[in-house]
Amino acid sequence: MWKLARFAAASNIARSRRFSAAIPGPCIVHKRGADILHDPWFNKDTGFPLTERDRLGLRGLLPPRVISFEQQYDRFMNSFRSLENNTQGQSDKVVSLAKWRILNRLHDRNETLYYRVLIDNIKEFAPIIYTPTVGLVCQNYSGLFRRPRGMYFSAKDKGEMMSMIYNWPAHEVDMIVLTDGSRILGLGDLGVQGIGIPIGKLDVYVAAAGINPQRILPVMLDVGTNNQKLLEDRLYLGLRQPRLEGEEYLSIVDEFMEAVHARWPKAIVQFEDFQMKWAFETLERYQKRFCMFNDDIQGTAGVALAGLLGTVRAQGLPLTDFVNQKIVVVGAGSAGLGVLKMAIKAVAKISGCSDLAAKSQFYLIDKDGLVTTERNNLDPAAAPFAKNPRDIEGLNEGASIIEVVKKIKPHVLLGLSGVGGIFNDEVLKAMRESVSTKPAIFAMSNPTMNAECTAIDAFKHAGEHIVFASGSPFENVDLGNGKVGHVNQANNMYLFPGIGLGTLLSGAHLITDGMLQAAAECLASYMAEEDTLSGILYPSVDSIRDVTAEVGAAVLRAAVEEELAEGHGDVGPRELSHMSKDETVEYVRSNMWYPVYSPLVHEK
Numbered sequence: 001m002w003k004l005a006r007f008a009a010a011s012n013i014a015r016s017r018r019f020s021a022a023i024p025g026p027c028i029v030h031k032r033g034a035d036i037l038h039d040p041w042f043n044k045d046t047g048f049p050l051t052e053r054d055r056l057g058l059r060g061l062l063p064p065r066v067i068s069f070e071q072q073y074d075r076f077m078n079s080f081r082s083l084e085n086n087t088q089g090q091s092d093k094v095v096s097l098a099k100w101r102i103l104n105r106l107h108d109r110n111e112t113l114y115y116r117v118l119i120d121n122i123k124e125f126a127p128i129i130y131t132p133t134v135g136l137v138c139q140n141y142s143g144l145f146r147r148p149r150g151m152y153f154s155a156k157d158k159g160e161m162m163s164m165i166y167n168w169p170a171h172e173v174d175m176i177v178l179t180d181g182s183r184i185l186g187l188g189d190l191g192v193q194g195i196g197i198p199i200g201k202l203d204v205y206v207a208a209a210g211i212n213p214q215r216i217l218p219v220m221l222d223v224g225t226n227n228q229k230l231l232e233d234r235l236y237l238g239l240r241q242p243r244l245e246g247e248e249y250l251s252i253v254d255e256f257m258e259a260v261h262a263r264w265p266k267a268i269v270q271f272e273d274f275q276m277k278w279a280f281e282t283l284e285r286y287q288k289r290f291c292m293f294n295d296d297i298q299g300t301a302g303v304a305l306a307g308l309l310g311t312v313r314a315q316g317l318p319l320t321d322f323v324n325q326k327i328v329v330v331g332a333g334s335a336g337l338g339v340l341k342m343a344i345k346a347v348a349k350i351s352g353c354s355d356l357a358a359k360s361q362f363y364l365i366d367k368d369g370l371v372t373t374e375r376n377n378l379d380p381a382a383a384p385f386a387k388n389p390r391d392i393e394g395l396n397e398g399a400s401i402i403e404v405v406k407k408i409k410p411h412v413l414l415g416l417s418g419v420g421g422i423f424n425d426e427v428l429k430a431m432r433e434s435v436s437t438k439p440a441i442f443a444m445s446n447p448t449m450n451a452e453c454t455a456i457d458a459f460k461h462a463g464e465h466i467v468f469a470s471g472s473p474f475e476n477v478d479l480g481n482g483k484v485g486h487v488n489q490a491n492n493m494y495l496f497p498g499i500g501l502g503t504l505l506s507g508a509h510l511i512t513d514g515m516l517q518a519a520a521e522c523l524a525s526y527m528a529e530e531d532t533l534s535g536i537l538y539p540s541v542d543s544i545r546d547v548t549a550e551v552g553a554a555v556l557r558a559a560v561e562e563e564l565a566e567g568h569g570d571v572g573p574r575e576l577s578h579m580s581k582d583e584t585v586e587y588v589r590s591n592m593w594y595p596v597y598s599p600l601v602h603e604k
């Protein structure tokens, strides 16, 4: 049963109460005077009322006039707009970095205002703090570095992490995003510079899930880098050594996980942008011990599955037809294999057949072409998805993308290869012969330059009737005659915030396949029928808080059903289990942090 597009008006309501007069509860602060002005968690800049300036020893440290939050907000947005005007005509790179810098400076100075402008303008600002600009920021991180954010644990810290973790100033941490920088988006090994990704992901957590920014922690595990250019860069800020491997590597990750668990047993750890071998190994190693998940494997799988089910609906077919869809996945890495695994499970569930039988509609291509059982040195992770040569008449081991597309005429061509432009004109034109009435092209690799094709090329070469999705945002395409080719953003940002928030509020100490499945199903059913029929598979990024409330509730309810929910704060497992579906959504929504200036009360 599909839900109608709900909460359409919710963001408008939120906007109208943006600057409402409701008085927020007080916030205890353990510092005074200039220390407060230099702490972005508490700083209100010129917004401190006079009484508070007296109370906190701020009198004389600020210009006399008190500026309201609304005025500060408008002032920032005006500066942002001026910057846009002043950088017109400059290269995309210069403009993107300038926009990132102005937002980053606000982030460093005043988190309340930063998160308010981010939440209110998420569609416009997500491409700056997240993909694609975050990729550029990571590539240039050592040069851009002004002040640290998050924590850095390196191979040199072995044996020290249990004490180092107490250097983090917050008493409570709910959400950690961890990377080792080994596969940053489609940009490869960026070593310590990959810290930009946990920072960007956690900004999305605050904006989409309302995780309190005082309770988030971006973490870089610096075990070296194999990026020669970085090793030779005199500005590079990470360890100048090759990456640790094998047991040495795992012992560092083990030590970090144990240190986190010792200090914050309930914190959720999201593994992000680990190279494939460690992505799978660490997931296997920790998923039954710690509250963790791998976003690239599991979050991406759920978002892709929701999109794939959407393509069935886009053709006006019942969901049961998913079992007949021919799907070619290009990229056999952590993301591509995660998608295949979850999609095959969905086919098996719908058709009631075994996973083995459910595989027949899927084709996997990696850098060496079509993956078959005849492959020499077949990667064990890809082996379950390798085709038996008997089942692919007319195709050989290593067949190219164009050969596979021409022969199979798939309903869906999905890219998670990290290689920009590999869905070239010829491949896209071949998709015109697809057996689908609405062939789907998912160019999911990030950032923009690594997308398998652009939106314009997809509509131009594959036809105006296609369904298109990309990992990084593209503008909708003007098809002429008033027609528009809709661009979907198939990005795990639609799921990971809800997975984190739902797990947190459930109090579960593990994240199970059932909870992840519930998240994917929730997203798959989010769009109304008429939207999917016109090729709109995912909601607008503007409504990401509403989507996250639903996804979070689905995850929480799955945890309750699996008897994993231990409750959160004052709300225990019994109360959670008695909540109706709608009450759960409201409960999740009411637990989302929203940035307002709270009265600060000093306590020694």
Ligand SMILES: NC(=O)C1=CN([C@@H]2O[C@H](COP(=O)(O)OP(=O)(O)OC[C@H]3O[C@@H](n4cnc5c(N)ncnc54)[C@H](O)[C@@H]3O)[C@@H](O)[C@H]2O)C=CC1
Binding pocket: 183, 184, 185, 186, 187, 275, 276, 295, 296, 300, 303, 330, 331, 332, 333, 334, 335, 336, 365, 366, 367, 368, 369, 416, 417, 418, 419, 422, 444, 445, 446, 447, 450, 470, 471, 472, 490, 491, 492, 493
């Ligand atoms: N849209 C989204 O939400 C997400 C997108 N991604 C993107 O997916 C991409 C891949 O990520 P991972 O799977 O983690 O990387 P990975 O490095 O583990 O895997 C890349 C795969 O692509 C294959 N490949 C490389 N060159 C190829 C070629 N010329 N033709 C066909 N296949 C080729 C490789 O053999 C490998 O199997 C990245 O660009 C990443 O940004 C990843 C996670 C989420």
Ligand SMILES: CC(=O)C(=O)O
Binding pocket: 131, 184, 185, 186, 273, 295, 296, 445, 446, 471, 491, 492, 493
């Ligand atoms: C979106 C994401 O997680 C990635 O590109 O790696």
Ligand SMILES: [Mg+2]
Binding pocket: 185, 272, 273, 295, 296
């Ligand atoms: Mg990622």
